[in-house]
Structures are given as C-alpha cells and as structure tokens.
Amino acid sequence: MPCHPSRPIPSPEGLIEENLLTLAQLRNLVDDLAPNAYRQAFGAHGRHTLGKHVRHIIDHYDALLDGLERGEPAIDYEQRRRDEALEQWPQEAASHLAGIEARLSSLGSATSSDALILGYPMDDEALSLASSLARELAFLTSHSIHHMAIIALLAEQLGIGLPESFGVHPSTLRHWQRESVEQAPLSRRSA
Template sequence: MSEQQDTACLDSLIEENRLALHQLQALLGRLTPSAYRHAFGPTGRQSLGKHVRHILDHYDALLAGAGVGSIDYENRQRDERLEAEPEAAVARVIEISAALPCLHAHHSLPLQVRYPVEGASASLVLSTSLARELAFMTSHTVHHMALLGFMAEQLGVALPDGFGVHPSTLRFWQKQAAEENSTRRETA
C-alpha cells in the first residue's frame, strides 16, 4: 500500500472511531448520573457507566501502546470515576477523540498486541498494525454501544437512529434504501 493510501486508510478508520465516540458523547449528554450508574441484571454488575469505562479503557490502551509498539488491552486503568460520573466520561471521550488523529505519527512503527490465553504462562504477543487495531476498536466500541443502547432503552432514554450499529451495516442500509428508491422511481 502506498503512503497516500495508508494515510487515507488511517484517516477513514480514525474518522469511524471518532464518529462512534461522538455518538457515545451524545448518549452521555442524555443521561442523569443515577441512570448512568443504574445496576442491571440479576447480580447488578452491569451499568451504562461500566460499559462506557470499558470502551474508554480500550482507547487508552491503544493510545498508550501505539507509540511504544505494544498494545495490552488487558492491562487497563479501570478508572472507577469514569463509570460513576458521566461528566468525567464526556471529558475523556473528548480527549480521546482529539488524540486519535495523532496516531498518524506512529503509523510506520512495528506494532504488537498482547493477548492472554487461559492456562498459558504468558500472554501471546501477536503482530498487528495500527489500521487493524483501529478497525478492532470500531467493532469493539459499536458492540458495547449496542449493549448501552439496549440498557438505555430500558431506562426510557431515546436513542438516535443508527446508535450502536456498525458503520458497515449503516452503509448496507443506505445502499438498500437507495436501491429501493431507484426501483420506486423506475416503476412510477
């Protein structure tokens, strides 16, 4: 891949992540602190705040690891303030979103990701790329946003169309709608 194609690829992946974070920020703006901390499930171990903190922890791991060539998603800060205070989470979302374009500075560094395997004495160390990890982050974030959407709906929080839907699915829906509109115009 040429340098120009590599830059365009990273730009697209960074933008997908920033769009997901923007949706997350919009959701956070709709939540009261009590809704953010509301305990779900039979054990009460799930909350909107815990999922948001988990998402942000992964971005922090990516941002910290990309510059040194080694990402470890298991070794996270787990800042409890981010799961208890929606304002703190909003501030961190804004910081992360602003920092993502800075990843371009590390695009040519060799990159590894640590991956723990049950029963192994040490984590696996896998070769990866910044583009691959940004693609993972989009999928990971959207997966947790789908869960956030389900929980938020249980609390009566209105969500925008497309919240918690992967960009590839949104593109597919748009393509389907365009084809349906085209077919309607042809038959009219």
C-alpha cells in the same frame, strides 16, 4: 476489499474517522445522562450499567493511545486503568471521551502499517501477536459498537431514546444506505 501485499497499505484516516464518529455518538449520549441513570444496575447480579460499558470502551482506547504516545510497539488491552470515576460520573466520562477524540485526531499523520505487537495473555503464557495501527483501529470500532449495542438495550430499559444508528457498525450503516438507494424509485435515483 481484501488487502494484497502488492498494494500499498491505506492510511488510517478512514478508520480514525469511523472511531471518531463512534465516540462522538457515545459522548453525546453520555453528556446528557444523569448520574443515577448512568449508574443504574441491570442484570441478575447488577453487574451491568451504562457507566461500566462506557468505562470499558474508554479503557481500550486509552490502552492503545497510551502505548502509542509512549512509543511502545506493544499494546496490552488487559492492562487497563479501570477508573471507577469514569463509570460513576457521566460528565467525567464525556470529557475523557472528548480527550480521546482529540488524541485520535492527532494520529492522522501516522501510517497504518506501523508495526505493533498485541499482548494477549493466556493461562500461563502471554502471546505476542503481530498487528498494526489500522488493525487496532478496526478492532476498536467493532469493540466499541458491540458495547454500544448493549448500552442501547440498557438505555431503552431506562426509557432513553437513541438514534436508530446508535450501536450500529459503520459497515451496517453503509449497507443500509446502499439498500435505501437501491430501493428508491428509478425516477428519484436519476434526479
């Protein structure tokens, strides 16, 4: 449903919930991993590990939440911490993810129309793009799911079983649910 200027902007609770569900799914995987599996290198250059993708996701949440907590309207995802401990030690990453979940939960009273500026560096200049909390929460869900889909492929190579819903965007899960209901026999739907 498109947003119309005449309609009130929705509160971010639904977007926060999507992020919380995504992060809980990731934290559950990470919390159970052995460090050697978390650090296992993949790819021709060995640049891909479960841990690097998890740390990358964490960095993006930290960039948004740190800016909000400082009261800064500018968000810059390029200025990330890149804490190597978070890509080396799964239990440390799981703990950090739990902290992000708590921080996100405390945003419940924020309004999604709060104006934010997204800093986007280009070659010799930085763009300042108008954004909002709702827009950035939607971005973080999609960004996280994208990396979780890669994590799922890497985990599969390690023989780690994951739920079918891992790394699947909430909109796709809703679509699957609607399809399931539509394909159910009429007698089951009316029961």
